Amino acid sequence: MTTRRPRIGRQPSWSFPAATEHVLANGLRVQVFDLPGQYVISAGLALDLPLTAEPVASEGIAHVTAHSLDEGTLAHPGSSFTEVLENTGAVIGGGVTQLATHIGIDVPVTGLAAAFPLFAEAVRTPALADDDVLRHVGLRRAEIQQVMANSSQLAGALTLGAVFADECRASRPAGGMTGTLETIAPEAARAFHDEHYGAEGSTLVIAGDFAGLDPAAMAEEAFGDWSGPTASHHHETLRPAPRQRRLISRPGAVQADIRIAAPAIDRTDPRWPAFQVACAIVGGTFQSRLNTELRERRGYTYGVYMSASPLRRHGFATVSGSFRTEVVPAAVDEALRLLDIASKPFKTHEVSRAVNYLTRTAPLRYATATGVAQQALTLATMGLDWRHVDELATQLATVTAEQATAAFVEIWPEDPAVLVVGDPSLAAGLGVDAEPTPNL
Numbered sequence: 001m002t003t004r005r006p007r008i009g010r011q012p013s014w015s016f017p018a019a020t021e022h023v024l025a026n027g028l029r030v031q032v033f034d035l036p037g038q039y040v041i042s043a044g045l046a047l048d049l050p051l052t053a054e055p056v057a058s059e060g061i062a063h064v065t066a067h068s069l070d071e072g073t074l075a076h077p078g079s080s081f082t083e084v085l086e087n088t089g090a091v092i093g094g095g096v097t098q099l100a101t102h103i104g105i106d107v108p109v110t111g112l113a114a115a116f117p118l119f120a121e122a123v124r125t126p127a128l129a130d131d132d133v134l135r136h137v138g139l140r141r142a143e144i145q146q147v148m149a150n151s152s153q154l155a156g157a158l159t160l161g162a163v164f165a166d167e168c169r170a171s172r173p174a175g176g177m178t179g180t181l182e183t184i185a186p187e188a189a190r191a192f193h194d195e196h197y198g199a200e201g202s203t204l205v206i207a208g209d210f211a212g213l214d215p216a217a218m219a220e221e222a223f224g225d226w227s228g229p230t231a232s233h234h235h236e237t238l239r240p241a242p243r244q245r246r247l248i249s250r251p252g253a254v255q256a257d258i259r260i261a262a263p264a265i266d267r268t269d270p271r272w273p274a275f276q277v278a279c280a281i282v283g284g285t286f287q288s289r290l291n292t293e294l295r296e297r298r299g300y301t302y303g304v305y306m307s308a309s310p311l312r313r314h315g316f317a318t319v320s321g322s323f324r325t326e327v328v329p330a331a332v333d334e335a336l337r338l339l340d341i342a343s344k345p346f347k348t349h350e351v352s353r354a355v356n357y358l359t360r361t362a363p364l365r366y367a368t369a370t371g372v373a374q375q376a377l378t379l380a381t382m383g384l385d386w387r388h389v390d391e392l393a394t395q396l397a398t399v400t401a402e403q404a405t406a407a408f409v410e411i412w413p414e415d416p417a418v419l420v421v422g423d424p425s426l427a428a429g430l431g432v433d434a435e436p437t438p439n440l
Helices: 059-069 079-086 109-125 128-148 151-163 186-195 215-223 274-283 289-297 324-337 348-360 371-380 387-396 399-411 424-430
Strands: 020-023 029-034 040-047 091-097 100-108 203-208 245-249 255-264 301-310 315-324 417-422
Touching: 020 215, 020 424, 029 215, 029 371, 040 371, 040 417, 059 079, 059 091, 059 100, 059 109, 059 128, 059 186, 059 417, 079 109, 079 399, 091 109, 091 151, 100 417, 128 151, 128 186, 128 301, 151 255, 151 289, 151 315, 203 371, 215 255, 245 424, 255 301, 255 324, 274 289, 274 301, 274 315, 274 348, 274 387, 274 399, 274 417, 289 301, 289 315, 289 324, 324 417, 324 424, 371 424, 417 424
Parallel strands: 029 203, 245 417
Antiparallel strands: 020 029, 040 100, 040 203, 091 100, 255 315, 255 417, 301 315
16 A cells, blocks of 8 residues: 555646537528537527517516426427426526527437427427416516625626616626516517527537437427528627726625626637636636735635626626625725736736636536537527637637736726625725615
8 A cells, every 4th residue: 555646647638529510401500519428418509699689678578588488388388398398307498698598408318309309399389378478577576686685696787787888788687677577478478489589590509429319310300490580680789888986785784795897808809818818817716816815815705706708799807706894995906906917917827827727627617518518509609619619728828928918908997897785884995975776
């Protein structure tokens, strides 16, 4: 018996799985990822349906429609759909982002042949019964109340409004707000589905070990005769909001949630690899500058992070964390100082560590069929495909400290938006008046 630690070898080379691609006659793009050993099949459909397609007065209708799809279909109304779906071992779910509507299914390969037609039914011919639609309107309203009662969730919900101008749809919650939800009637949800759900511009991803089945043929059979609307949708050009510092009042709160945010770039910008590395150094890893200073050295927080969120056009970046109330003004000042990268450029060893984190954790992120399918769908909504993962990894490996510094200094503004949700006593230290909790 030996106590010697095993020697860590070189990490083997890795690439994102390759897809077999097809385009059906109706314009539906199909990507099939054959993943040996992944016997839970993951399939997802991304509709080119940005939230700008919603009527302003009925924002939230895309969310309600997507979440009502699995409640029953024309061929299997009500609970009969749930019963036949459960017999296959499958789970279907839907949701919306600023860019698209996503509907997905996870199912054991043994149930795929029976479940896939049911998935197509949910997408193409949902019942959208009155009771189901109204229930999901109620569930979304209850979700909003929960968000307003939770400081961290409230800060997250208000962040986009601090980044993008009020006239931009992206400045408001994807699921709609209480006032707009009140206008959503079942017949409106059915009309929204009929008007906007279709094959043209959509992408279907199927990933897993198919055990001799032909997923491309299944896709053709289930969706080949799907028509629907063919009009393309408008993806808005985002405009920044005026920079401001806000304090949302939570009397008696013993901690405050901080968001420091600003507009940023999307994946098509040539600075994206360098900016992603920069954000990882500043706040994307446990050893980041923000976390090392504010958590490890000062003990202000359990953790503070920075993330870059690309959209189809442009994007945003956010610093987020929860802090003890009494240290919030100092934490904000120190965070803003750490975000001044021009005065303290990145070092080569920081870039190397960030690149290693971003590239060497990829095999874990994409170790399942679900991880692969979700990434492929996310890229599809941005006008990219699965090849982007490997292309980005190659680009990340060439980023220098000078490039990361330059990208961050160019993109991150000197005066980002600062949003604090916490006790009103923080007003003097932050130099702002406390505001009551806004109605979502």
